[in-house]
Amino acid sequence: MSEIGIKHFDMNDIFNTLSLGLIAVDSNGKVLLWNDWVAKHSNVKEADALNQKLEQAFSEAVSPAFLTALNNTLIYRLPVVLSTALHRTPLPLYNASETNQQQTRMYQSITITPIRSQLNEPCGLIQVTDSSTSIKREKMLRSHSEILKKEATTDCLTDICNRRFFDAHYELAVADAKRQKHCLSIFMVDIDFFKAYNDYYGHIAGDNVIRQVAEALKSQLSRATDIVARYGGEEFALVMPYLSQKVAEQFAEKLRSAVSNLAIPHIKSAPFHQITISIGVCTGIPENGDNLLDRADSALYRAKQKGRNQFISIPLCETEEYLKQ
Amino acid sequence: MLIRTHILAQRPHWIISEAACGEEAIALADTTLFDYCTMDINMPGIPGTDAAEQILANHPSIKIVIFSANIQETHQNRAHALASILVAKPVTEKSIALTLDYFENTQ
Amino acid sequence: MNHISELHLDALTEIFSIGAGRAALSLSEIVGDEVRISVPSVQIINTEDINPASLSLTCDGRFGAVSQRFSGPFTAEAVLLFTEEQALKIVSDMMDSKMSYEELAEFEHEAMCELGNIILNACLSSMADILKFTLESSLPCYTVASADKILKRLKKNPNQPYIMILHIDLAIEKRHTAGNLVFLLSTDSLSNLVIHIKQFLGNIHE
Numbered sequence: 001m002s003e004i005g006i007k008h009f010d011m012n013d014i015f016n017t018l019s020l021g022l023i024a025v026d027s028n029g030k031v032l033l034w035n036d037w038v039a040k041h042s043n044v045k046e047a048d049a050l051n052q053k054l055e056q057a058f059s060e061a062v063s064p065a066f067l068t069a070l071n072n073t074l075i076y077r078l079p080v081v082l083s084t085a086l087h088r089t090p091l092p093l094y095n096a097s098e099t100n101q102q103q104t105r106m107y108q109s110i111t112i113t114p115i116r117s118q119l120n121e122p123c124g125l126i127q128v129t130d131s132s133t134s135i136k137r138e139k140m141l142r143s144h145s146e147i148l149k150k151e152a153t154t155d156c157l158t159d160i161c162n163r164r165f166f167d168a169h170y171e172l173a174v175a176d177a178k179r180q181k182h183c184l185s186i187f188m189v190d191i192d193f194f195k196a197y198n199d200y201y202g203h204i205a206g207d208n209v210i211r212q213v214a215e216a217l218k219s220q221l222s223r224a225t226d227i228v229a230r231y232g233g234e235e236f237a238l239v240m241p242y243l244s245q246k247v248a249e250q251f252a253e254k255l256r257s258a259v260s261n262l263a264i265p266h267i268k269s270a271p272f273h274q275i276t277i278s279i280g281v282c283t284g285i286p287e288n289g290d291n292l293l294d295r296a297d298s299a300l301y302r303a304k305q306k307g308r309n310q311f312i313s314i315p316l317c318e319t320e321e322y323l324k325q
Numbered sequence: 326m327l328i329r330t331h332i333l334a335q336r337p338h339w340i341i342s343e344a345a346c347g348e349e350a351i352a353l354a355d356t357t358l359f360d361y362c363t364m365d366i367n368m369p370g371i372p373g374t375d376a377a378e379q380i381l382a383n384h385p386s387i388k389i390v391i392f393s394a395n396i397q398e399t400h401q402n403r404a405h406a407l408a409s410i411l412v413a414k415p416v417t418e419k420s421i422a423l424t425l426d427y428f429e430n431t432q
Numbered sequence: 433m434n435h436i437s438e439l440h441l442d443a444l445t446e447i448f449s450i451g452a453g454r455a456a457l458s459l460s461e462i463v464g465d466e467v468r469i470s471v472p473s474v475q476i477i478n479t480e481d482i483n484p485a486s487l488s489l490t491c492d493g494r495f496g497a498v499s500q501r502f503s504g505p506f507t508a509e510a511v512l513l514f515t516e517e518q519a520l521k522i523v524s525d526m527m528d529s530k531m532s533y534e535e536l537a538e539f540e541h542e543a544m545c546e547l548g549n550i551i552l553n554a555c556l557s558s559m560a561d562i563l564k565f566t567l568e569s570s571l572p573c574y575t576v577a578s579a580d581k582i583l584k585r586l587k588k589n590p591n592q593p594y595i596m597i598l599h600i601d602l603a604i605e606k607r608h609t610a611g612n613l614v615f616l617l618s619t620d621s622l623s624n625l626v627i628h629i630k631q632f633l634g635n636i637h638e
Contacts, residue, residue: 064461065458065461065462068458068461069458072458072553072557075557076553076556076557076560077566077567077568078502078553078556078557078567078568078569079549079569079570079571079572080549080553081542081545081546081549081571081572082546083539083542083543083545083546084539084542085523085526085527085539085540085542085543085546086462086526086527086543086546087462109542111571113571114568
């Protein structure tokens with residue numbers, strides 16, 4: 001500190017204004033300096049701490065690792081770092097909350113450096129910073145990014161996968177099936193006469209139907225490899241590997257009956273008077289240029305054409321003639 | 326090397342072999358008949374206490390001195406359990422004198 | 433260079449293995465498990481002769497370096513080097529938590545500083561004890577850099593033509609890690625170091 005600095009300030013004012021903890025000890029570990037920050041967070045007044053051995057100055061035990069570190073600094077005159085990661089709360093310091101119900105122990109970062117007193121006696125200076133805030137921020141950012149990640153891939157109405165996730169997953173699933181030469185099935189699902197339902201029962205009821213159908217479809221899946229996504233307004237898509245065409249057809253029927261069993265009344269659905277779905281499914285081992293999704297979509301179109309509340313299943317490598325039968 | 330130099334300064338006619346680690350020391354003790362052995366605890370590979378135990382098991386007549394700095398308690402207890410003495414590091418004329426005394430003047 | 437002998441190097445290995453024992457003791461207190469650190473060898477070479485192999489640096493990958501400058505009868509910069517991946521593993525072992533490596537990276541900086549500080553201080557203090565001098569040191573500082581950058585930095589300073597390399601073997605629980613501790617020394621510092629070693633060796637000569 002320069003002459004000018006000393007003239008202008010009382011050093012104690014500066015120590016006590018700092019927003020970090022300062023403790024100085026002599027070579028026997030007796031407290032020589034205990035700033036306001038330390039007093040506030042330890043609930044031990046400066047007057048009670050001065051001239052005490054450091055481990056006795058606090059009202060609770062100090063961690064052994066801290067005492068070892070302090071001792072090393074006092075003996076070897078080498079500076080020491082105690083990280084938050086490895087020590088968490090070496091000193092009994094608390095986050096002072098004005099309303100204080102439950103005080104929590106403060107996460108700390110500590111450095112201990114050898115210094116000399118004006119009489120040239122070897123001493124140690126302990127600096128404590130509160131790392132709780134950086135840890136809290138870290139945790140918050142982390143959980144926030146997890147929420148964002150979930151939001152980015154989940155449909156907010158139905159809580160199943162969204163279109164974006166489906167597109168990415170579909171691409172990966174196709175690439176996988178191509179490489180390993182295994183079967184992949186794509187199911188396109190559409191709620192029958194949904195526009196009429198919405199017009200008659202209202203949007204809120206409509207949203208409710210979408211939610212229930214999504215739930216019914218999802219409940220049919222049990223393998224980790226399978227996904228169901230909301231593809232568009234009242235359209236859903238499923239990606240399922242390793243099914244033969246016959247098994248895929250059985251599964252499509254399971255989906256159809258699961259929704260039918262919901263027995264949601266729909267008086268504007270002329271033949272059925274309840275909510276039903278149509279399904280197009282395409283199964284095959286994809287090769288270059290094959291488009292399972294388009295094929296499943298045209299199968300869905302066929303199912304609609306043929307009267308709804310049913311599935312149409314086609315293999316990937318059939319010709320257009322098959323569709324025209 | 327340090328120990329060898331110290332000992333040769335006192336006992337110029339002794340023949341000394343050195344091993345780089347515990348495993349090597351065990352193998353060495355099996356090929357040559359030694360009277361005495363000094364062992365460091367802190368080495369790459371198995372700790373010196375383990376090596377000393379094995380050497381003593383195979384060659385009960387060897388006298389072993391274990392050199393230790395301020396090592397962890399687990400090791401300290403191990404060394405005590407073996408019928409050998411612990412000599413504090415660093416290796417100096419004084420610690421070598423203790424070692425030679427143990428080698429030559431105990432039964 | 434020719435004034436440092438095999439015996440001197442062996443004495444240094446001896447001194448640093450005592451330091452390593454001290455570091456292991458401190459670390460085991462923190463980890464609550466057995467920690468073993470050994471120093472298989474010490475080497476002193478000309479700074480200009482260092483290459484990636486002498487520090488077991490691979491060209492790919494990044495390295496964590498904890499450095500402290502110290503002064504006393506001799507002045508030097510000490511740098512502890514681990515691969516970044518190993519550094520993260522050590523820290524995660526020490527933290528005994530189930531944090532992922534990504535999360536760990538947030539704490540890595542400070543925790544590595546502490547790990548390096550413990551090892552460096554232990555080596556410095558055993559040297560000070562045994563060779564009977566006192567040293568002062570700066571606080572540790574942690575950087576992550578490529579092998580290239582680290583070599584460039586080590587070679588940069590013309591005032592420190594010598595480099596002392598300690599190969600360090602660290603075992604925490606079941607994990608085994610190797611690192612290097614590097615001291616950058618000036619000509620004067622090396623001469624002073626040798627004088628102190630000679631005093632320590634006392635009457636024995638080669």
